[in-house]
Amino acid sequence: MSQPLIAPSLLAADFANLQRDLNLINRSEADYLHFDVMDGEFVPNISFGFPLLEAARTHCQKPLDVHLMIVQPDRYIDAFADGGAAIIHVHYEACTHLHRTLTHIRERGCQAGVALNPHTPVEGLIDVLESIDVVLIMSVNPGFGGQAFIPHTLPKITRLKQMLVANQSAALIEVDGGVGVGNAAALLQAGADILVAGNSVFRAADPIEAVQQLKNSHRPTMA
Numbered sequence: 177m178s179q180p181l182i183a184p185s186l187l188a189a190d191f192a193n194l195q196r197d198l199n200l201i202n203r204s205e206a207d208y209l210h211f212d213v214m215d216g217e218f219v220p221n222i223s224f225g226f227p228l229l230e231a232a233r234t235h236c237q238k239p240l241d242v243h244l245m246i247v248q249p250d251r252y253i254d255a256f257a258d259g260g261a262a263i264i265h266v267h268y269e270a271c272t273h274l275h276r277t278l279t280h281i282r283e284r285g286c287q288a289g290v291a292l293n294p295h296t297p298v299e300g301l302i303d304v305l306e307s308i309d310v311v312l313i314m315s316v317n318p319g320f321g322g323q324a325f326i327p328h329t330l331p332k333i334t335r336l337k338q339m340l341v342a343n344q345s346a347a348l349i350e351v352d353g354g355v356g357v358g359n360a361a362a363l364l365q366a367g368a369d370i371l372v373a374g375n376s377v378f379r380a381a382d383p384i385e386a387v388q389q390l391k392n393s394h395r396p397t398m399a
């Protein structure tokens with residue numbers, strides 16, 4: 177089990193103290209800043225968009241991991257690529273022409289991610305594996321931070337890992353929702369590479385230490 181990549185989710189930050197919270201992430205061992213875009217249609221919530229992306233790009237030194245929880249995401253891929261996204265995730269459930277969408281993301285110089293809702297089987301990705309850089313397994317129903325991890329997503333990660341290995345895919349597995357030190361080791365054991373953590377980082381007494389603990393969660397616990 178290698179050290180995971182950690183992506184604190186901006187959704188859980190204190191927006192009244194945004195620069196402070198982004199500075200904490202800059203000083204931490206985080207690998208990405210996870211940026212959740214919700215449109216009130218694909219998910220029953222509205223989060224934030226381009227003005228905050230500009231603020232994140234200006235004040236955050238970590239690569240931006242953009243998760244589009246929106247219908248017809250093709251309309252905004254160029255804008256998020258121009259806005260500095262390193263990874264752009266679209267939802268499998270929101271894409272009619274997924275191969276075309278993923279190809280477009282790569283053409284724009286970003287890594288192509290596909291997010292799967294908890295009910296969506298990983299097997300649906302089999303024919304687009306070559307176009308995917310990251311699979312984002314939603315371990316809560318998307319739309320809100322602070323929800324409880326849905327247990328059946330753990331064997332789903334194992335199944336995805338087996339499918340990637342069997343097909344010689346180098347795609348990474350990212351897990352999002354209800355992730356913290358309590359389940360990080362199990363997620364990594366199942367095959368996760370990137371852990372998204374909102375409340376468990378930004379609402380921790382020491383967010384920098386919380387990121388460090390997630391980073392170290394691959395190590396066996398000493399008795």
Ligand SMILES: O=C(CO)[C@H](O)[C@H](O)COP(=O)(O)O
Pocket residue numbers: 185187188210212243316317318319320321322323352353354355372373374375376
């Ligand atoms: O995509 C999301 C919600 O749709 C968030 O990234 C996710 O919920 C992270 O928050 P937390 O770690 O607090 O569960």
